[in-house]
Amino acid sequence: MVALGGARQTKYSTKPEAQRRIDLAGFLFVLPFLVFYVAFLVWPVILGLRMSFFNWSLVGTGTGQFLGVSNYGELFTDPDFWSSLWHSILFTLLTVPLLTLLSLGFALLANRAIPARWFFRLSFFAPYVLPSSVMALIWIWMYQPGFGLINSYLTQLGLSEVSWLTDPQVAMISVVIATVWWQLGFSFVLYLAGLQEIPRELYDAAAVDGASSLETTRFITIPLLKRTTILVVTLAVFASLNVFDQIYIMSTSGGLDYQSTRSLIMYVYEQGFTLYRVGYAAAMTYVFFVLVLVVSITGFVFSNRRREA
Amino acid sequence: MTSEAGVPETTNKSRTYRWDSLLSWLAFGVLLVAAILWLIPLLWAVVTALKPESQTTTVPITWIPEGGISAFTFESFWQVLSAGGLLRWYFNSALTSTVITVAVLLLTSLAGFGLSRVPFRGRTVVFWLIIAGLIVPPQILIIPLFMEMDALGFVDTYQGIILPQIASPLGVFIFKQFFDGIPHELEEAAIVDGASRFRIYWQIWMPLARPVIAAVGIFTFVLSWNNFIWPFVVVTNTDMMTIPVGLATVQSSYGLRYADIMASAVLGGLPLLVVFLFFQRQIVQGIASTGLKG
Known part of the structure; x- marks a missing residue:
């Protein structure tokens, strides 16, 4: 995936003087980006790490009292930290498989010679370009009791209403449904593109051998989509673990049950910006970051091993 | 038989x-x-x-x-538009997203070109430093970034919204991959002619990179237009809000006027829906090509 050495040192002479000029030129090309990168990505990473060792407050001045690792110690006994961490993980465990399987399924169906393919792409992809708050407002409205679209239809079918937003047993599922609706188009488009990459001849060969279309899908299409699947899953896991927008907006604007859905990033926000405990909030993000790293490394090793197998 | x-x-x-x-x-x-x-x-x-x-x-x-x-x-719709907030938020979103997109395209293509085409010492280190940024979720930086913006006096300003969103490592990676994949003959001819490296970048490579520019540009624009958490953190003044942040507050300002709430939601989603309808092919191809090559 990462290929270095694109710049072959062909035509350039490597006399010290010339090399120094090359160094300067290269540095000048990279410098403008690096300035922003160091100032607004590298520096906050360092600053946050430093903050996490202090009793640092948003309202006070200076760093506050040095605490060593006691912010980290407090985390492990804070039930709200664990519950919000669990909500982020649960959200990921529910969203990612649904998103992946549905978008793969829809893309496989859409890849058959069927009319009006543009219409399907449009209807699945349109929600993806909406801002999270638009999506949240629409689903708060869909989930209303009584006059909400879903509950109204449920009642007409003779079923009982569901308190989509306020029932702690259901609230997380409601967020997952809304999120899958919102994000599916992106994976769908990636899968459609992956399907285009599969050479036609493979299918022709399979047809000559008398393979049924289900066999072709099972033994040719899906294995050849593995790269796309890895990409879709990786992006979805990353986005889901960091979930904030829709849960936050649905709970502040729509009365979504907060205790059963508050995600880790929401808890970070709450500690930092409503309780002003930025040192503690920073410590939380670093524990979480390590977790994300472990997940990415595990995923990377796992997908590489499977590729070799 | x-x-x-x-x-x-x-x-x-x-x-x-x-x-x-x-x-x-x-x-x-x-x-x-x-x-x-x-x-x-x-x-x-x-x-x-x-x-x-x-x-x-x-x-x-x-x-x-x-x-x-x-x-x-x-x-x-008239009700919501004449209330004022929405038009101001459109302007804020359009301004910040445009500046971010132009800056990202310029800076990441320069850096990608330097890393790919200029064999300077230390470029491997610089490259890995930038790639490492890909695994840092922007959400975890909100607290220290806010402190930094506060110290710089950028809370509730356009600079505050814009600056952190320019530091996007993905663009560098995509441009570098693209420049790596092109044969060298063109460039060598230009070097023989004595053209400066910047002119080579600007006059030969950037025109070639048009599809990548489109993909990175559309992506950056959509992501910054739809970015919620950062503008939400750095802006408290209603006049400085972007569309996504402003809309998250309408439920409280319109109370239970559902038609008004849905009208503002529809208006908030409309610009990118229209962009999508017009550029459907480019957007889909952009996602597909960057996705598959990354």
């Missing part, structure tokens, strides 16, 4: 064929149902926004208000 040997096979084949076309129709049916389900929330939002307020909470729900099609009204 021998002449009949082919017969069962033919029947078998045509049966497979019939089975296949049946499957295609089945696929079409399933997809059609799914696509309609996917469109319902959007259509329902539009219909609600077009209803007179008094008719938004009827049970059971109706898609067409009492009094028929002619009872549909744009009243809520």
Whole structure:
């Protein structure tokens, strides 16, 4: 995936003087980006790490009292930290498989010679370009009791209403449904593109051998989509673990049950910006970051091993 | 007997064929149902926004208000637009997203070019330093970034919204990958002519990179237009809000006026929907190509 050495040192002479000029030129090309990168990505990473060792407050001045690792110690006994961490993980465990399987399924169906393919792409992809708050407002409205679209239809079918937003047993599922609706188009488009990459001849060969279309899908299409699947899953896991927008907006604007859905990033926000405990909030993000790293490394090793197998 | 040997096979084949076309129709049916389900929330939002307020909470729900099609009204849209906030948020979103997109395109293509085409010492280190940034989720930086912006006096300013969103390592990676993949002959001819490296970048490589520029540009624009958490953190003044942040506050300002809320949601989603309708092919191809190559 990462290929270095694109710049072959062909035509350039490597006399010290010339090399120094090359160094300067290269540095000048990279410098403008690096300035922003160091100032607004590298520096906050360092600053946050430093903050996490202090009793640092948003309202006070200076760093506050040095605490060593006691912010980290407090985390492990804070039930709200664990519950919000669990909500982020649960959200990921529910969203990612649904998103992946549905978008793969829809893309496989859409890849058959069927009319009006543009219409399907449009209807699945349109929600993806909406801002999270638009999506949240629409689903708060869909989930209303009584006059909400879903509950109204449920009642007409003779079923009982569901308190989509306020029932702690259901609230997380409601967020997952809304999120899958919102994000599916992106994976769908990636899968459609992956399907285009599969050479036609493979299918022709399979047809000559008398393979049924289900066999072709099972033994040719899906294995050849593995790269796309890895990409879709990786992006979805990353986005889901960091979930904030829709849960936050649905709970502040729509009365979504907060205790059963508050995600880790929401808890970070709450500690930092409503309780002003930025040192503690920073410590939380670093524990979480390590977790994300472990997940990415595990995923990377796992997908590489499977590729070799 | 021998002449009949082919017969069962033919029947078998045509049966497979019939089975296949049946499957295609089945696929079409399933997809059609799914696509309609996917469109319902959007259509329902539009219909609600077009209803007179008094008719938004009827049970059971109706898609067409009492009094028929002619009872549909744009009243809520005018109401929301004349309230003022939304127009200001459009402007803020357009301004910040445009500046971010132009800056990202310029800076990441320069850096990608330098890393790919200029064999300076230390470029491997610089490259890995930038790639490492890809695994840092922007959400975890909100606290220290806010402190930094506060110290710089950039809270509630355009700089505050814009600056952190420019530091996007993905663009560097995509441009570098693209520049790596192009043969060197062009560049060598230009070097022999004595053209400066910057002129080579600007006059030879950037025109070649047009599809990548489109992909990175569209992506950056959509992501910064839709970015919620960062503007939400760095802006508290209603006048400085972007569309996504402003809309998250409308529920409280319109109370339970559902037609108004849906009208503002529809208006908030409209710009990118229109962009998507016009540039559907480019957007889809952009996602596909960057996705598959990354």
